Each structure stands twice: as structure tokens, then as C-alpha cells.
Amino acid sequence: MIVGIDLGTTNSLIAYFGEDGAKIIPNRLGKHLTPSVVSVDGDGNVYVGETARERMSLYPDSVAQAFKRSMGTEREYILSGKHYRPEELSSLVLRALKEDAEAYLGEEVTEAVISVPAYFDDKRRKATKRAGELAGLKVERMISEPTAAAVAYGLYDKTRDTRFLVFDLGGGTFDVSVLELYHNILEVRAVAGDNYLGGEDFTEVMAKLFLQKAKLQMQGLTQKEQVRLYRQAEVAKCAISDGPQVKMHFLYREETLEQEITYREYEEACEELLAKIREPVKKSLADAGLKLSDIDEVLLIGGATRLSVVRDFLIRLFRKFPDTRMNPDETVALGAALQAAMKERREEVKEVILTDVCSFTLGTEVVVEYEEGKFEDGRFCPIIERNTVIPASHTERLYTARDNQEQVRVRILQGESRFARNNLFLGELEIQVPKGPKGREAVDVTYTYDINALLEVEVKVVSTGEIQKLIIKGDSNQMTEEEVKRRMEELAYLKIQPRDYEENRLVLARAERMYEEALGERRKKLDRYITAFEAALKKGDHDGIRESREALNEVLEEEDE
Numbered sequence: 001m002i003v004g005i006d007l008g009t010t011n012s013l014i015a016y017f018g019e020d021g022a023k024i025i026p027n028r029l030g031k032h033l034t035p036s037v038v039s040v041d042g043d044g045n046v047y048v049g050e051t052a053r054e055r056m057s058l059y060p061d062s063v064a065q066a067f068k069r070s071m072g073t074e075r076e077y078i079l080s081g082k083h084y085r086p087e088e089l090s091s092l093v094l095r096a097l098k099e100d101a102e103a104y105l106g107e108e109v110t111e112a113v114i115s116v117p118a119y120f121d122d123k124r125r126k127a128t129k130r131a132g133e134l135a136g137l138k139v140e141r142m143i144s145e146p147t148a149a150a151v152a153y154g155l156y157d158k159t160r161d162t163r164f165l166v167f168d169l170g171g172g173t174f175d176v177s178v179l180e181l182y183h184n185i186l187e188v189r190a191v192a193g194d195n196y197l198g199g200e201d202f203t204e205v206m207a208k209l210f211l212q213k214a215k216l217q218m219q220g221l222t223q224k225e226q227v228r229l230y231r232q233a234e235v236a237k238c239a240i241s242d243g244p245q246v247k248m249h250f251l252y253r254e255e256t257l258e259q260e261i262t263y264r265e266y267e268e269a270c271e272e273l274l275a276k277i278r279e280p281v282k283k284s285l286a287d288a289g290l291k292l293s294d295i296d297e298v299l300l301i302g303g304a305t306r307l308s309v310v311r312d313f314l315i316r317l318f319r320k321f322p323d324t325r326m327n328p329d330e331t332v333a334l335g336a337a338l339q340a341a342m343k344e345r346r347e348e349v350k351e352v353i354l355t356d357v358c359s360f361t362l363g364t365e366v367v368v369e370y371e372e373g374k375f376e377d378g379r380f381c382p383i384i385e386r387n388t389v390i391p392a393s394h395t396e397r398l399y400t401a402r403d404n405q406e407q408v409r410v411r412i413l414q415g416e417s418r419f420a421r422n423n424l425f426l427g428e429l430e431i432q433v434p435k436g437p438k439g440r441e442a443v444d445v446t447y448t449y450d451i452n453a454l455l456e457v458e459v460k461v462v463s464t465g466e467i468q469k470l471i472i473k474g475d476s477n478q479m480t481e482e483e484v485k486r487r488m489e490e491l492a493y494l495k496i497q498p499r500d501y502e503e504n505r506l507v508l509a510r511a512e513r514m515y516e517e518a519l520g521e522r523r524k525k526l527d528r529y530i531t532a533f534e535a536a537l538k539k540g541d542h543d544g545i546r547e548s549r550e551a552l553n554e555v556l557e558e559e560d561e
């Protein structure tokens, strides 16, 4: 079975295509969203999702979150003294999702279509693919998140040609994509975004607003207090869309502080963030050669589009109401599951032609004559430009730069900088040319880039017709089976917990956190219930465990502010 996975910055989801269409698979706690949070304790025990998030305030050094932001970079996270790469942490999330899907579907899941932000470059996509491999999943196809959303919305079923803008504001990434449907082809026309903007920034605004009103400084708070403040800010942020104001509480030095925050105040405080949102919207439209008024429909995806301040801003900007028929958290995973079904060539799924755009520029290094006889080398010459619809094939003719030059070297680069050295080196080709005065010989360099991130480079000497070719696979960095095995062995000290006991672990993590926060009678009460639950766990009697867990859970619900 091929499944669809939305590996999000804040939350991840897994979906499959069943008899009634695409459906989200609940996780071991029965929930659709699994927080993309991982914790590893000193003994190598792994916690994923909500349980890992609960551990954040007590064991901040053992928890990592938002690691999707660092995908494809050299950054490492240290959890309980051991180092992990972002793709390794992601693989632990994927592994949990895979297990949940297998338990739910009753069959093995071996392959997945994983969604990635349209803005992800090649390195980040490769890292995502490696995460899948480390989790034991084959990842042959990735789908960009806006395309997945458009597929889930069934936009490709429209009868008349339409232009859409997909606005995706997740926890930590922001993507805008302009899509066009014509003659039954759904085409991504342009993408733009910001990898460092998302719902968490809106939480931060709330947290800072609270501190400002309470006349406190962020620097004056301990790490645990900061975690607590953000948790309360998150609650207040989600509630502020429901009314004219919210009351936010914060336990500071054994005293519960309370502040009222109005919608107007919050909206004003968010102005800077809203201005940041406008930029990629403008850029994507400009790249697609369209105006705001050319957009027929706006789709909202990503949890943070539930914020009224964001919706109000978009209504003012586009002068129309966005389409919010679907749950913004689930759209992408459902689209990925539909794409998986298309890959399996399931009859129930209407054949749809998806095109994508190349989200970065591909080019080569050249020498530029900036004045008669004066040369500057190391300059970048774009061949396939960012936001070109793929598959695409472009040719650029390059001339010899020196007299009696005998060979031409074509360096293949990816990036947007004018200078070759700042762009990513993908490979190179060399070809012989007949000697002669500079500028007499020429080579035609053709780049062909397809939807599976396969770049074919052909260099042809115009005078002799000699040809050299190089294929750069998007997955050329793919780990060999042995490498994957070796990395898995290196991570073998990690103890993956059996999924059956997740509920118990979550209750304990939450209880432990609340015990630390509580004082006096509250603390004693919590202690009584925790002790009873632990005793039941030791005894191993199922009914007893369930009963005392429910009792403890009730107290936690009552006491959690």
C-alpha cells in the first residue's frame, strides 16, 4: 500500500486512499495530528508526538521540534547528549506514522508519497527522501504541498479555466503558489515563500504582548517559564479568533498572572508579520505575470490560516472570501494520498495531469567580457529559470573565451546568485573544441529538467557536432541500501516504544509536568493520583490501569490551566 504523508513543521499526518476516497489515519492516540516533535531520554528511549511535546518543559534538553526548518542543512540537534540530523529526527516521526498506518490498515506500508513545501530546494528534498528511507519507506514521488492541496480540493475537476492562489501558512513555513487550470491540466505557475515565517511567529507576538502588558522581560524568565509562557500564548492565540478579547494566564514565580488581550491590540502587534506575508504574495504573482485581481480563487491551508487576523488581512488584500471548505490541517495529506492512488493507477481516481515548477534556477558558470579585453570569470548564467514550468528544456549557446582554447568546461549549478561560487554545484562536463581565435567556436548547452527532479545536461560542439551528456538525478544523493542500514545500526541504541502504551506514557509525561508546576494541596492531590496509576502499571492489571488512568486524566483536565 502506498500512503500519503504530510511531514509538517509543527504537525504531521498520514492518509490513505480507501473505498470512500482519501482518508486520514488516526494515530495511536486516536488523533489526526501527530506533533512533529521528538524526544530521546538518557537511556535512548524515543518519544514522538504529543508525549514528546509534553516533555518539553521538564526536559528541554531532550526534545527537538521544528527540525523541518533545518532539513538539508548541516545543523545537528543534541538530545540528551547525542547528536541527530534533521532527517534522522524526521525519520522517527515517519516511523511512528508508518506503524500507526500499518496497525490501522492491517497491512504493511512500504511506500509513501511525501509532501514538501514548494519552496524546498533540491538538498532539502533529498534530505526528506532520506528521512523516508531511514524509516523504511520508499519515496519515489514527492508532491509539493500546494499541488497536493489543489488536488485534494478537486480543483482539477473544474470545467472552466481557473487561476488559484494557494496560501499556506503552517507552523513554521509560509508558501504561496499560483496555479492555473486550463484544458484539464493543473499547472503550478509560480511559487514563493518564506521558510522562516509561520504560526509560531504569531504565538511569539502573543507571548511578547503578554509580557509587555505584565511589565516583564523575556530575558528575566527561566527556560521552563518561557516554555510555559509560549504554551499559554498558543492557547490564547487560537482563542482570539473567537471573540473580541482573550484572557491569558501565566504562572510566574508561584503566582498566576492574568492579562486581557483584545483582538485590536493583537492585530496591531501582528502588523509587521502581516506585512511580511504580503511580499511572497506579490512576488509569486509577478513571477506568474498576474495581478491580484486575476486570481479566481484563494485556498487556505496550514493551521495558522485559522487565525482571523490572517483571514481578515487576506480578504482586504484580495477583496474576496477564501475557500475554506476543507480542514486546513488535513488538505495536504489527503492530496498526497490521492497522488499515491494516482501512482498506483487506481481506477477510482480521475487521471489528472500535474505539472510543477522548478523552484530554483539551474545554470552554468561563464566568463563575462565586461569591457573590450577585460574579463570576469565566475559569473552565473541561468539556463532554466526559477518558476519555469517543468518538464522544461532550454538551450544556451556559449562561445570560447580565449584564443586557442581546446576545451570547454560546463559546470552545472543551482541557485539565484549572480556569482557561481554562491550557487550549489551539481556536477560538470568537459568537451574538446577545435583551436581557433576566441569566440569562433561555440557549444550549445541544453538543460532538460523533469518532474522527477532529473536534470539532463547535453553539451554539443556546434562545428563538430560532438556531444557529451550527463544526467544528474534528483536522488543522486540517495543513500545506498548499505548506507541506510549502517545509519540505522548507528541509531540502533534508540529504543522505540511499543505503540500500545502511548496513552499511558502521555498521561505520565503530562502529570509529571503538572506536578512540577503545582504547589501545596494541588501537588499532593496530583501525587496521590500519579502514585495510584503507577501502582496499577506495576501490577499490570488492564482494568486497574484503565480505571486509574481515567481518574488521573480527569484530575489533569481539571487542574491544567
Ligand code: AMP
Pocket (backbone or CB within 6 Å): 008, 009, 010, 011, 169, 170, 171, 172, 198, 199, 200, 203, 234, 237, 238, 239, 241, 301, 302, 303, 304, 305, 306, 307, 328, 329
Ligand atoms: P501546521 O504546520 O499546518 O500544522 O500549522 C500549525 C500552526 O497552526 C501552529 O502554529 C498552530 O498554532 C496554528 N494553529 C492551529 N490551530 C489554530 C487556530 N485555531 N487558530 C490559530 N492558529 C492555529
